[in-house]
Amino acid sequence: MTNMTLSIPEELIKKMRNFSEIKWSEVARKAIEQRVNDLEVMNKIASKSKLTKKDVEEIGKKIKRGVAKRFYEYHN
Numbered sequence: 001m002t003n004m005t006l007s008i009p010e011e012l013i014k015k016m017r018n019f020s021e022i023k024w025s026e027v028a029r030k031a032i033e034q035r036v037n038d039l040e041v042m043n044k045i046a047s048k049s050k051l052t053k054k055d056v057e058e059i060g061k062k063i064k065r066g067v068a069k070r071f072y073e074y075h076n
Contacts, residue, residue, distance in 0.1 A: 006028065008016075016024055051059075 016022070
């Protein structure tokens with residue numbers, strides 16, 4: 001197994017010390033594994049897509065506008 005070194009902010013380290021019974025390396029390993037699995041699924045889905053980059057950008061813009069509109073309506 002390969003080792004990896006992570007930089008963790010001091011404030012987070014202080015909080016982690018409150019839970020010394022947790023195997024933080026295992027938590028990190030599982031989180032990385034889950035992210036890789038998610039990315040593999042997304043790649044599999046994307047590989048079958050017929051959308052162009054332009055299509056994706058336009059969909060992204062529409063989603064952002066919709067979210068911004070809901071945020072504005074909620075806060076006003």
